[in-house]
Amino acid sequence: MGTSASGSAAGAARSARAAGSAGAAGSAGAARRPTIAAVAQAAGVSVSAVSHVFNGRTNISPETARRIREAADALNWRPNLAGRRVSRSSGGAVGNSIGLVVTQSEESFRRDPFFIRLIAGLTGPLARVGWSLSLTVVPPDEEAQVYRQWWTEQRVDGFLLVDLRTKDPRIPLLRSLSATAVALGPTPVTSAVPGVTLDDESGLAELLDHLAGLGHRRIARVTSAPGLAHSRRRNQVLSAAARRRDMSVRSLAWDEEASDPVAALLGARGDVTALVLDSEALATQVVAHAPEIGVRVPVDLSVLSWEDSWVSELVRPRLTALSAPVEESARTAVDLLHRMVRGESAASVVVPGRRLVVRESTAQARRS
Template sequence: MGSSPGTRRPTIAAVAQAAGVSVSAVSHVFNGRTNISPETAQRIRDAADALNWRPNVASRRVSRSLGGPAGGAVGNSIGLVVTQSPETFRRDPFFIRLIAGLTGPLGELGWSLSLTVVEPQDEEQVYRQWWTEQRVDGFLLVDLRTKDPRIPLLRSLSATAVALGPTPAASAVPGVTLDDGAGLEEVLAHLAGLGHRRIARVTSSPGLAHSRRRDRALTAAARQRDLTVRSLAWNEDAADPVAGLLAARGDVSALVLDSEALATRVIAHAPELGVRVPADLSVLSWEDSWVSELVRPRLTALSAPVEDSARTAVDLLRRMVHGEKPSSVVVPGRRLVVRESTGPAPA
C-alpha cells in the first residue's frame, strides 16, 4: 500500500476513456449539468465507480517540496477516522492527547488534520470518499481490530496509511508500536510486591487487536511470577457497569483496566457499593492522563508516549507521500506511575 512512485490515483481522463466520452462530458456530469443524456451520465458514473475516482473537490494536493524531493507532489492533509459513538469519543482522554500530539508535527510541515467520528456502518464510505476525492493524502489508523477490514479496503484504493499499533507484515502498512515489555513487568512487580496474587484484566473492547495482545502478554508474564490473571469484560450497557464488574470479580484483589476513564469510574463509585480503594481492591489503568489526578485516591497508571508516537506516525506518512516505503517503528513503551489507588492486598 502507499503512494509509491509508480502508483497514481485515477484521473478524469481515465474515466472518460473507460466511458468512451470526452473529458468535458465527465466534468459536466460531476458538476451537475443537464446537457448529458441520462444513459451517458450513468455510464460515466459507473466508470468512475469502477476506477474509484471522484473530482478533487478539496483541491488539496500541492506540487511543492516540504523537505522531500524537489518538485515532488506533497500532501497537506491526513485523515483520522474514529469509529466510536460521539459519547464514547468525548469521554476518551487518549484522543485529546493524540490530537494535541499531531498538531505540532503537522504544523511544522504545513499540513492539516481531517478528523471525523463515525458509526461502524459508515466507516468504509468515509475512507473511500476522502481518498477518491483527494481530500486527504494519507490516513492514520487507530484502534486496529483483529483482521481489520480497513487494511484490504485501503489496499484496494492504493491509499497511503500508517497505523498506531503493529500491523500484519503482508499489509504493507507500517505501524508505530510501543515496546510495552518493561511497563508490563513494572505492573506485575508492583502488584506482586504489594502481596497481590489474583489479578483481573478488564477490557471494554475485546475485538481490538491491542486488547488481545495485552491479555496474552499479561497472562504469560503473570504465569512466570506464579500470579493468577482473570479476564473480565466491562459492560457499558449494564444499568450499573461498576456494580456488575465488582460483583463478577470474585476473589480478585487488583484490577487492571483498559483506560483511565474506566478506572476512575470504578474508584469514584466503588465506595458507594461498600468496596474501599485500595484497602479492599487495588485499581490500576493501562492508560494515563490528567484524568488520573482528578479522583481520590489518585489513579496508578501506565503513562504512554502518545505524543512521541504521533510525531513518529506523521514522519512515516510524510516519507510515504514522498514515495518512500518506510518500515514499522518501535518506540519506548509505557512506564508505571504509582499513585494512591494501589495498596497492599487485603488479608
C-alpha cells in the same frame, strides 16, 4: 456523449474494469493505478470534464458529475496532485491533509482522553509538514464509505488508523484503493500498512513487579473492547508475564449496557485483589463508585489503568497508571505518512513503551 444516464453505473463499471486491465498489463512492476484518461473513457466524457468535477467546478451537469464519480469509484481512482504540490512548494512539504476516521459513539469519543492527547500530539508534526487533520466520528456501518469517498475525492493524502481490530476490514479496503495509511498498532506484515507500535515489555514488568511487591497474586484485566487487536495482545502478554511471577490473570468484560457497570464488574471479580482497566475513563468510574457499594479503594481493591492522562489526577485516590508516549507515536506516524506521500519507503516503527506512574489507588493486598 456515448453513455446514457440510465445505463451509466453498469457501463462505467464495465469500462472501468476494461481500462484497469489494460493499464495493469502495460506496466509490469509499476504501481497499478488507473489514470484520469481511463476514468474519462469509462464515463464517456473528456479528460477536462473529469478534472472539472474533481476540482469542484460547477460547469458540469449534476447527472454527468454523478456518472464521472461512479466511474472513478469503480476504478478506485483518485487524482494525484502530489507532483504539483512539490513543484509549487518552496519548503518541500507535499501533503495537504490526513484522515482520521473514528467509529466510537459521539458520547464515547467526547469522554475518551486518549483522543484528546492524540489530536494534540498531531498538531505540531502536521504543522511542520504543512498538513491539516480531517477528523470524523461515524457509526461502524458508514466507515468504509468514508474511506472510499475521502480517498477517491482527494480529500486526504493518507489515513491514520486507530483502534485496530482482529482481521481489520480496513486493511484490505485500503489495499484495494491503493490508499496510503499508517496504523497506531501492529499490522500484518503482508498488509503494506506500516504500524507504530509500543514496546510494552518494560511497562508490564513494572506493573506486575509493583503489584507483586504489594502482595497481589490474583489480578484481572478489564476491557470494554474485546474485539480490538490490542486487547487480545494485552491479554496474552500480561498473562504470560504474570505466570513467570507466579501470578494469575483473569479477563473481565466491562458491560456498558448494564444498569450499573461498576457493580456488575465488582460482583464478578471473585477473589481478585487488583484490577487493570483498559483506560483511565473506566478506572475513574470504579474508584469513584466502588465505595458506594462497599468496596474501598485501595484498602479492599487496588485499581490501575492501562492508559494515563490528566483524568487520573481527578479522582481520590489518584490512579496508578501506565503512561504511554502518545505524542511521540503521533509524531512518528506523521513522519511515516509524509515519507510515503513523497514516494519514499516506510517500515513499521517501535517506539519506547509505557512507564508506570504510581499513585494512591494501589496498596498492600488485603488478606482474607
